[in-house]
Structure formats: structure tokens, C-alpha cells
Amino acid sequence: MTTNNRETDVTMRKLTAALAFASMCAFASAAHAENYEIDGQHAWVTFTIKHGIYGTAHGQFDAVKGAIVMDKADPSKSSVKAELDVGSVHTAYDQRDSDLKGPDFFNAAEFPAISFESTKVEKVDDKTGKVTGNLTISGVSKEITLDVTLVNEAPAPWDATLTKAAFTATGKVSTADFPMAKAATGFGLGPDVDIVIDLEAVKK
Amino acid sequence: MSALLGNPMVTTAALPFVLGVVMALLARFALPPSSPVLSLVVAALLLFFYWDTLGPPVVPPVAASQKLIYLAFAGIVAGLLPERLLSAAVAGKLVAAMFAAALLWLGWRRLAGGALDLQMIAALIAGLVAIVGVAMLLSLRASPSPAAEEPFLAPAAMLALCLAGAIISVLGASIVTGQLLGSLAALAGGWCLVQYIAVLRGGTAAGWSKGAELILIFAAATVLIQVALLAPKANPVALMLSPLPLAVAALVPGPLRGLVSGARPLRPLVAGLLIALPAILAILTALLFAPHGAALGFS
Numbered sequence: 001m002t003t004n005n006r007e008t009d010v011t012m013r014k015l016t017a018a019l020a021f022a023s024m025c026a027f028a029s030a031a032h033a034e035n036y037e038i039d040g041q042h043a044w045v046t047f048t049i050k051h052g053i054y055g056t057a058h059g060q061f062d063a064v065k066g067a068i069v070m071d072k073a074d075p076s077k078s079s080v081k082a083e084l085d086v087g088s089v090h091t092a093y094d095q096r097d098s099d100l101k102g103p104d105f106f107n108a109a110e111f112p113a114i115s116f117e118s119t120k121v122e123k124v125d126d127k128t129g130k131v132t133g134n135l136t137i138s139g140v141s142k143e144i145t146l147d148v149t150l151v152n153e154a155p156a157p158w159d160a161t162l163t164k165a166a167f168t169a170t171g172k173v174s175t176a177d178f179p180m181a182k183a184a185t186g187f188g189l190g191p192d193v194d195i196v197i198d199l200e201a202v203k204k
Numbered sequence: 205m206s207a208l209l210g211n212p213m214v215t216t217a218a219l220p221f222v223l224g225v226v227m228a229l230l231a232r233f234a235l236p237p238s239s240p241v242l243s244l245v246v247a248a249l250l251l252f253f254y255w256d257t258l259g260p261p262v263v264p265p266v267a268a269s270q271k272l273i274y275l276a277f278a279g280i281v282a283g284l285l286p287e288r289l290l291s292a293a294v295a296g297k298l299v300a301a302m303f304a305a306a307l308l309w310l311g312w313r314r315l316a317g318g319a320l321d322l323q324m325i326a327a328l329i330a331g332l333v334a335i336v337g338v339a340m341l342l343s344l345r346a347s348p349s350p351a352a353e354e355p356f357l358a359p360a361a362m363l364a365l366c367l368a369g370a371i372i373s374v375l376g377a378s379i380v381t382g383q384l385l386g387s388l389a390a391l392a393g394g395w396c397l398v399q400y401i402a403v404l405r406g407g408t409a410a411g412w413s414k415g416a417e418l419i420l421i422f423a424a425a426t427v428l429i430q431v432a433l434l435a436p437k438a439n440p441v442a443l444m445l446s447p448l449p450l451a452v453a454a455l456v457p458g459p460l461r462g463l464v465s466g467a468r469p470l471r472p473l474v475a476g477l478l479i480a481l482p483a484i485l486a487i488l489t490a491l492l493f494a495p496h497g498a499a500l501g502f503s
Contacts (some may be wrong), residue, residue, distance in 0.1 A: 098436050098437050109314055160435070
């Protein structure tokens, strides 16, 4: 065997070992990451906003969908992607719902969905964490951080093959960051909007 | 003072009305109506209304409402062209092309979505009626000896379109565009009042220059199209009726010629009533068939 051939052989062996190590790491990571699908029938995305000098207005989005990847061994590898149907917003008053769907606020005709995509997940303790990501409303994205609690994860009592996880998330956004700022200011709304999310997700 | 300027009724109605009066007085006593300075004043007022109701321009504009101020600016650039160019036969076609481009730009997200629902059909028809009306109105040539109603045709058409559009917009759940159209209606109203008092006093009313006409009517019609495209509960029939005053204003001089001959102060009133008829029908339709719970205010 020539010197050149021996060098090539050593390089190939090193490369194969490196690839094998990388594959094992990837497998280990994939083995810890679990996929969940948000259960739209058991998802409550609610918000509250100050109504002028008076009370606090409440609203909710009914149509929610999305996916969660949860890596318990390394939470930083977890991720969340969710979408709200703007047409499903309701506040217990028809005309106000129409106003919110209109061009002054969520602008459903042009932007039918509000989306959230995580960019960073940090563990606080065994049950809580912080999920940072981009919230996109009416075509404008803003980074927000949600405080998330894993409420429970367990097989359904009526079906052992169905495992669900329940989460609660809270956060704050400002109307000033989105195209609704002018209308909100004009009508004395906000600017702070408190978000409370309770949802269940089905393990895939 | 800040509380006064913070009141939407002041900034939407009272202030634009006073500014319309001031603009008309300027045209009567300080500047010839065809002066480019007057067109600049009109442009500045228009940008002030846009800024006040929609906020500062967003770069790049994403939503249709953010595009409106850029369209107004395009209208201003075109409106500041020399009067002889704006009075040429091709001007009407140029403005129609500008308007068609504005309609496509404002509506591209909805058009790209491919949803041809009732609202979209109404928006397209309203847009088409507005394009034809704007082209007809801007193609009108000034007569060597103008009749009493002639200076009122464009302002009355804009007043009628904006008033109908404002009410349709607010009832249709688009309050900010309603405010903007309300401001433009008040501005035109202030102008018309001063000019009509001049007619009553035996004088001659001053009309808008072609430049001012283009700036204001292009702005008003583009805001109306935004309402038609995006206000979720805007009445489709009312929307289709509301741009008709533009075309009626262009058609009125002929039939009116032999109708109220001699009654000089009556002529602008009759012309105004004819121009306003489609707008009155639009307002009645919007009010009578308003969605449940709709109100002329914020909920």
C-alpha cells in the first residue's frame, strides 16, 4: 500500500466514524422529540384589552390549529407552530366582531390567519418554560415570549392509545406593534393585550 | 386644545369643513383657482387627513390601508402636472389607467386568493363605475361662458361620493376609512358652501382646477375601493351606487341646459340634487339593510 492510499484509508475511516456519530446524535435527538397536534376542539385562545377609561374587553379565537414538537431531554430542541383563523374571533357582540375582522383591526379579508412560530424554547423547571417566537398579525411579525406550563400529559382514560398533553400559556403583546395601532389608539383600546392560551395537544 | 384635536368629530368633520371654507376663500380672494399653489394646498390638506386617520406611511406598505397614502401621493404627483396637460383629451384615459392600477394594487391579495364572492363582485363593479366616472368627469372641458352649476360639478360629485362612502364604510365595519371619507366630504362641503354664498350674492363661483380635481377625486375613489374590497359588512348594492355621482356630474350639464334656464341660484342646487341622487339611494340602502347591531360608531 502506498503512502497516499494509507492516508486516504485513514481519512475515510475518520469520516465514516464522524458520520456514524452524527447519525447516532440525530437519532438520539429524534428519539426524545415527540410530535403533537393541537386539538382544535380543546383550544382556547383568549385575550383581554383595556376598553378606554372603563372596563376590560374579552375576546377569543375559536379556530386554532398547529403542531408542537416537545423534546423533554433537551427542551431547546422543542418547537411550536400555530395558526388562528381571524374569522373565528368573537367578543360576545356581533358588530364588535365585525369591527375586529375589518380592515381597522385584524383585516381578515387580506390576512385571514394569525400565525406563531417559535424560534427559541427555554426550560425554567420541570413543568414550565419560555417560548419565544414570531407572532404575525396582518402581515407584520413581532417577536413575543410566552410563559408556558405543561399542565399534564397522560393517556386518555377511555383510550390508552390516545395520549394528550395540556398546556397553559400567557403573554403580552401591544397593539402599537401591529397595523391596528391607529384604530386602537383612536378608540382608546389597549395598547397592551394580555393573552391566555389553554390547549390540549394529541401525541402523534 | 389637544383634547379638542383628540376628538374624532372635530378632526373628521369640523376641522376639514373649516379648511374647506378657508380653501374656498383663498380661491376667491387670494389665488386664481387654477393656481398650482392651490393644488399644493389641496395636496397638503389631503396628506394631513391621511396622516391623521391612518397614521404615518409604512415602508414598505403591506396592507391595503397602508397603500392608500402612497396612492394619494401618486394622485398628487399627477395632479401637479401642468393644467394644459391635464386638460388634454388623453388625461381622462391616463387617470382611468392609474385608477385601474390602484384597484389591482389594493385588491391583489383578495384577487390572488381567487375568492369571487358577492363582496368581491361588488368591489369590482364599484371600481369599474368609479373608473368610468372619474374619466368622464376629468374629460369635461371648461365652457367659455360657464353655467352657474359648472364650478360645482366636481365638488358636488366628491361630496356625494364621500358622504355615501363614509356611511357605508362605518356601517360595514371599516371605521377608519369612514373617518377619512367623512373628512373629504366635509372639505368639499366647506368649499361648496362658500362658493354657493358667492352665487347667492350675485357673484360667480370658483371651480376646482383640473389638478385639484384629480388629486381629490382620485383619493376619494381609491378610499371607496378599499372599503368595497375589505369592509366585511359593507352593503354591496350601496357600494355599487356610491361612485355613480362622478358619472352623473359629467352628464348633468346637457339635460340641465334647458331645464332651469334663467333661475341662476337654483341651477347649482338642482345639479347638486341630481348628482347626489345615487348617493342618497346608496345611503338609504346602507341604512335600511344595515347588518344587525351595526351602528354609526365604534362598538
